[in-house]
Amino acid sequence: MMKRSVRATVCVAVVAATAFVMGPAGAAPASGPEASGPLNILLTNDDGWRGTGGADTPYIVALRDALRAAGHHVVVAAPGTDQSGQGGRVSSRGQKLQVAEPEKDVWTVTPGSPSDSVYFGMDELFPNGKPDLVVAGINPGFNFGALVNHSGTFNAALTGVEFGVPALAMSLETQPDWPAGTRLAARPAASYVVDLIERLKARPRSDGRLMPRGVGLNINYPLVEGPTDPTTGDPRLATPKGTEPTTIQGGAFLVPDFTPDNDNPGSPGTYTMGYGTVDTSADAGSDIKAITDDYVSMSALQDDHDVDGGTEGWLRGLARGMR
Template sequence: MSMRIARVALCAAVACATAFAVGTADAAPQARAEKTRSLDILLTNDDGWRGPNGSETPFIVTLRDALRAAGHHVVVVASGTDQSGQGGRITMPPTTMEVANPEPDVWTVKPGSPSDAVYFGLDEVFHGKKPDLVVSGMNPGTNFGALINHSGTVNAALTALEFGVPSVAVSLASDPRTWPDGTDHSAGPAAAYVTDLVTRLQDKSRRGQLIPEGVSLNINYPLVPGPVDPATGKPGSVLPPRGTKATTVARGPYLTPDYIPVNGQSGRPGTYTIGLGANTAPAAEGTDVRAVTDGYVSISALEDDHDVDGSTTGWLRTLARQLR
C-alpha cells in the first residue's frame, strides 16, 4: 500500500473529526443521523471484560454504550483477564480456551490475548458475515510512539486488517501520579468523540468501506485538566481537546527499562526487579506523542503490510541484487 493512500485515509479522518474535537456546532445532526445506517461492530480491548456487567473494565462499557446509543449493533469479544502489553500475541494449539457468554452480545475468552479475541470473534461470533468495523478500546493510558509495538489495544485493531475488516484503536491519556481520576472524567467525552468519528466516516464513505483497505486508525485522546477545585486542590473536570491532528508515529523508545538485581551483580544471572519509566524528551512536531502532549487528539494511520515506500525500496532492491 502506498503512503499516499494512508495519508488520504488520515486526512479524511481528521477532516471529519476536527469539528467535533474543537466543539464546532453541527448544522444538521438530525439529518446526518437519518442518513447513516446501523453498523455491525466488534468491540474488544486489552483490559478484557471483567466483573458483573463489565464493572471492573468501565471504559469498554462506556464506549459500547455510546456506540449502541448511536444505533449500532455492538458485540463485545474480549479476554476474560487483563491482557495489557501483550502486543499481537496469539494462543497456539493445542492450548484450549474457555469461552463464556456472560450477557447478550458479550463474549469472553480465557486464556485469550486481544488478538485471540478478534480471531474468535471473526471466526465464531460473526461467522459467515464480517462486521463493518472492529473497535479496540478504550484503553486507560496512551498507546502512541513505540508503545504501539507492545500494545494489545493497537494490535487487536491490526489483527482485524488481516481479515479485511477496517478498524480503530482508541486510548485515553492518563495522569495517575497527580490526577488519577482524570481518565475517568475524559471517558465520556472520548466515547462521544469516537462515536461521532464513526458517523462522519459513514458520511464520507457513501455506503462504501469506512476506511481505505489495509488501514487502521490509532486514536489517542488527551487529558486536558480543567480549573482546580479549591476544595480539593485537584482539577474538577476536563476541558475539550484543542482539536484533532493527523500525526505520524514518534520514533525511538518511549519506555525506559530499569532492571535491578535482587541478588547477585548487575548483568549477571539472578533475580531482577523490573522498572519501567517514560521517556520525557520532547517529541518531534507532527508526531502522535507531541500532539497528545499539546492537548490535541492524535489520529495516526497504520498499515497492515509493514512495507516501506520510496527510496528505501530502491535501496533494498540494490542490496538484494548484490546478494544473488
C-alpha cells in the same frame, strides 16, 4: 496548573461522565464497509472484560454503551484477564481457551490475548460475514510512539485490519496526579468515537468503504485541564482543541531496567523487571506532539509493513549480486 508528562502514562483504570463534540481539525481518513445505517461492531480491548457487568473494566463498558446508544449492534469479544502489553500475540495452535458469555453479546476468551479475542469474534460471532468495524478500547493510558509495537489495544485493531475490516483503537490519557480526570473523560472519549464513526460514514471512499483498504486509525485522547472548581479545588475537565492528523513518533520510549535479586548484575538468577521512559522531545507532526499540545491525535495504522521508496532503493542495492 498541572503540567502534563507524557512519560507517565502507561496504563491504569477507573470510570466516566460528560460529553464532547469532535473538534475542527484534520479530516478523519475513511475506512471499511458500505454502511449508511447502524454498524455491526466487534468491540475488544486488552484490559479484558472483568467483574460483574464489566465493573472492573469500566472503559470498555462506557464505549460499548455509547456505541449501542448510537444505534449500533455491538458484540464484545475481549480477554477474560488483563492482557495489557501483549502486542499482537496469538495463542499456539491446539491451546485450549475458555470462552464464557457473562451477558448477552459479551464474550470472554481466557487466557486469550486481544488478538485471540478478535480471531474468536471473526470465526464464531459473525457467522454470516465479517463485522463492519472493529473497535479496540477505551484503553486507560496512551498508546503512542513506540508503545504501539507492544500495545494489545493497537494490535487488536491491527488484527481486525488483517481481516480486511476497518478498525480503530482508542486510548485515553491518564495522569497519576489527576485520576479523576480519566474517569471524567471516559464518556467524552466514547462520544468522540461515536462522532468519528458518523464522520467516516458521511465521508465514504469511492468504493463505499469507510477507510482505505488495509488501513485503520489509532486515536489518543488527551486530558485537558480546565478552571479549578471552587467547591472542590480540583481541576475541571476541558475539551481538547481539536483533532490533529499525526504520524507515530519513532524511537524507543520504554527503557528496560532489570534488577537482579542476587545483587550481581549480568549473572544467572532471578530478576525483577522494571521500566523507565525516554525523556525525548516530541517531533513536529507526531502523535506525542499533538497530545502535548492538547489535541486529539489521529494516526493511520496499516497491515502493510513495507517501507518507503527511499528505503526500497537501499534494499534493492543491498540485495543486488547476493546469491
